Amino acid sequence: MRFVTETIAAITAALSGNSSPVTTSDVDTIDLTVAIADVTPADFTATAAGIDVTENTFTKTAHGLTTGLKITAITSDGALPTGVSGATVYYVISSDANHFKIATSQANALAGTAVDITNAGSGTDSFDVAATLAGSVKLQKNVAAIGSAADWVDISGSSTNFSAAGNLNWELHSVGFGDLRYVVTVTSGAVTASGSFSGKGDGTIHSLQTIYEHNGAALTTNDDKDGLDITHGEADVNAISIDVSEVTGVAYGIGIIGGASNDSQSQLVWIDSVGEGEALSVAHSGAAGSPVKMFTTNASNADPVLKLRNQGTGAPLRLEGKTSGYVEVAPPDAPTSYKLTLPTDDGNSGQSLTTNGSGVTSWSTVSGSQYTANVPATDADSCTPGQYAADASYFYICYANDGWRRVATEAFGL
Numbered sequence: 001m002r003f004v005t006e007t008i009a010a011i012t013a014a015l016s017g018n019s020s021p022v023t024t025s026d027v028d029t030i031d032l033t034v035a036i037a038d039v040t041p042a043d044f045t046a047t048a049a050g051i052d053v054t055e056n057t058f059t060k061t062a063h064g065l066t067t068g069l070k071i072t073a074i075t076s077d078g079a080l081p082t083g084v085s086g087a088t089v090y091y092v093i094s095s096d097a098n099h100f101k102i103a104t105s106q107a108n109a110l111a112g113t114a115v116d117i118t119n120a121g122s123g124t125d126s127f128d129v130a131a132t133l134a135g136s137v138k139l140q141k142n143v144a145a146i147g148s149a150a151d152w153v154d155i156s157g158s159s160t161n162f163s164a165a166g167n168l169n170w171e172l173h174s175v176g177f178g179d180l181r182y183v184v185t186v187t188s189g190a191v192t193a194s195g196s197f198s199g200k201g202d203g204t205i206h207s208l209q210t211i212y213e214h215n216g217a218a219l220t221t222n223d224d225k226d227g228l229d230i231t232h233g234e235a236d237v238n239a240i241s242i243d244v245s246e247v248t249g250v251a252y253g254i255g256i257i258g259g260a261s262n263d264s265q266s267q268l269v270w271i272d273s274v275g276e277g278e279a280l281s282v283a284h285s286g287a288a289g290s291p292v293k294m295f296t297t298n299a300s301n302a303d304p305v306l307k308l309r310n311q312g313t314g315a316p317l318r319l320e321g322k323t324s325g326y327v328e329v330a331p332p333d334a335p336t337s338y339k340l341t342l343p344t345d346d347g348n349s350g351q352s353l354t355t356n357g358s359g360v361t362s363w364s365t366v367s368g369s370q371y372t373a374n375v376p377a378t379d380a381d382s383c384t385p386g387q388y389a390a391d392a393s394y395f396y397i398c399y400a401n402d403g404w405r406r407v408a409t410e411a412f413g414l
Helices: 105-111
Strands: 029-038 044-047 072-075 090-096 099-103 123-131 135-144 153-154 161-162 166-172 180-188 191-200 207-214 319-320 327-329 350-356 361-366 386-392 392-401 401-407
Touching: 029 180, 090 105, 099 105, 135 166, 161 166, 161 386, 180 191
Parallel strands: 180 207
Antiparallel strands: 029 166, 029 191, 044 123, 072 090, 072 123, 090 099, 135 153, 135 161, 135 180, 319 327, 350 361, 386 392, 392 401
């Protein structure tokens, strides 16, 4: 079981959450509490001198305002900016930590459609924030099949309004879904929300997710959250331990199925080591001579590919010796893609590995002398690198397949 929180900058500056220890195979009733905290800012001011009429922005250092915040009135001790009416309700658009815009509706604020300011006016502008906290929280469940895209639907009768800070509570019975989330809709003020839950009985609950809305217009969802989060900080203890040593025949400690057939970007296993230790370490304590295997199998794909890629500089693949030393093999950073097919045996003493030019290799015996009596007529005559020839005028050397070079020679004597 896991509890997920997400920070939605447009609504709230921070979220917090916790989960009670509940076994995923032992859940039938869910007791859920969502705590609503009022973080509505106080009224504030901004000077006409800080208005950028090109960007339609006001300037206020570290304003802490959130997109969608309701402003009930704007007044000025000088002249209001052209395009702004003191009697109109506006909504904040947070541009960055020190600048903001205003919109004529919450929908426009979420869409980034700001009021067009053509003149900055003068003096200091005062912004009155809607002090009344208002909104609602509803629960949603994921009814999609395992492995399918999330299909969130409202849980009937779960929507609860709030007009002040406090706790909202639900008790769900006969849980028959894998994922649960609560949706916070804020219509006035600003809030943070945190949730906690506990469970008992039979059934499964995999995650609790949080989503924020303004007037039912969703800003974001969390469907990309990890299915299982494990944070483990104790030395010499496994975060996950799987033992299949008592199973005979084919036994997989971890089986992962995923990724659409046409999705070349999906990664079923992602390992990220932030320290200097091994990102993946495999210890083998079986009988001597029994191998550690890495293989591909796919009944629907006749030619699956096992890929190894090192994205570091030089991209070496290191084979370390049992006690010390290593051998590294490194491809070019951007090689022309090709395939080498190895011979079926280990060859004989003194043989060399040669290629037919199409990536198929074989063992070949290289003769002791590569001299040829056939003096090339042109520099493109047939040859293999290392062959040489000579006549009374020149010495010829083959430097590449079907590529000759020659140098002039002269007689000499005592």
